Amino acid sequence: MAEWLIERGIGEDRALLVEGDEMLAAKLRWAGELHAGEIVTAKLVAKPSGSNRGLAVDGQGHEILLDRLPPGLTEGAPIGVQITRAAIAERGRFKRAQGRAIDTASVPAEPAQESLFPSTEIRRFPAGLWEDVWENASSGQIDFSGGTLLFSVTPAMTVVDVDGQLPPRELALAAVKPLARWLQLFDLGGSIAVDFPSLEAKADRKAADAALDLALHDWPHERTAMNGFGLVQIVARLEGPSLLHRMATSRVGAAARMALRRAEAVEEPGSILLTVHPALKAKLKPEWLAELARRTGREVQVETDPGIAIERSFAQAVPL
Known part of the structure; x- marks a missing residue:
């Protein structure tokens, strides 16, 4: 049975979803940052007239963008906030954290650290597991039999290039399982474009789509069918910076x-x-x-x- 393990490091918390000796997913959170799911008390510092959007600042100085604010709130009012997306640094810009207003009575007296990961805390992961994740995130390259996945982070999306020497159909099918695995091990979300080799035959594209359906069936996402140029777009919930974003910025x-x-x-x-x-x-x-x-x-x-x-x-x- 798969289980989340957490290793509380210095300056960061690391989590791995492990089943037996196999890693299924990973998460990385840095100390001092707001995280998706966290609940804090903040002050509403800006709210344009007639808008249900606003800007709040918590006690640590973090700015939080809010939407769907309830009527009657005015600037300067204390509010409870549940974070829906952590802040994300990108090349040339910084995306503030996002959240939604909640009743201040729902804010816990002490931060619920353990709730950030439904996990078992251990002193140290089994040897080599985190090192494997970290090294691959650092390089942005995943080698598999017959080819390579090259991950590139851009402000708009994460781009994955499928490269190799196999015939196009074989290369596309061989790339599916490692792609599905490392999307979760890199904790990727948002818009992801995957550039498979061009498959001219409709039957080959359908085979690749079927393989993607099977490999990604337990990962919440939406995606397009493969087009004639081999391009597939995947959209998954974005809760914060991925391991690749950390390495890029x-x-x-x-x-x-x-x-x-x-x-x-x-x-x-x-x-x-x-x-x-x-x-x-x-x-x-x-x-x-x-x-x-x-x-x-x-x-x-x-x-x-x-x-x-x-x-x-x-x-x-x-x-x-």
Whole structure:
């Protein structure tokens, strides 16, 4: 039976839907951000006259776009807000969080952290699982037998290019299962365009559509049938930035959090030496390093090496 597992890291929470040894889906949430489903108290700071839309700000300064506001609310009024979509950073713009107004009596006195993931909390995922997800999100490339999926994040949509050396029909059919799997492991939502090889025969396009129906049957979405150029558009609920969005717009921040995870996993005795690219050191907040020292019970040292890639930080134990 599939089960969500959560690993509470430093600066982020990670979740994997696991069935046996197989990963089915993943989610990543960063500390300090609003998340879909979260309920907060905010103040209505802007509401155009005659409109049911407005802008609210919570106690942490997060701006939240609201729609379908009930009548009678005026600027300055305290309101309860349930977040429907987290804020998303994109190239050249920032999309504010979205939410809906609720009765302030529905706002819990304490944040319901556990409700964000219907999960079992564990200290650490089984070896290699999160590393696999993270590395593939970092590269944006998934290799499968006979071909490759190349994921690209744009402000309008996520584009997936199916490439390979197989004949077009075989390549399209071979790409379906890895596509369905990694759409969920990357936590993708919104508009997704998949560029399969062009299939001239209608029967071949129908075969690809049938394979997609089967592979995506348990994932809520809508999609178009494959057209003559091999293009399929998929639309799924968008609740926040995907793992691919994190890598595209906050790669250094993502790499800094991964560096802390590697440091926390060091088992050998001694103090911890964390070696990172110079660009990463500025992202390692003092409170994060203090939390790393608290969790491990060790002294933490950070050194920089301009010769290593941003994603390739490493941690080791050194003598005290």
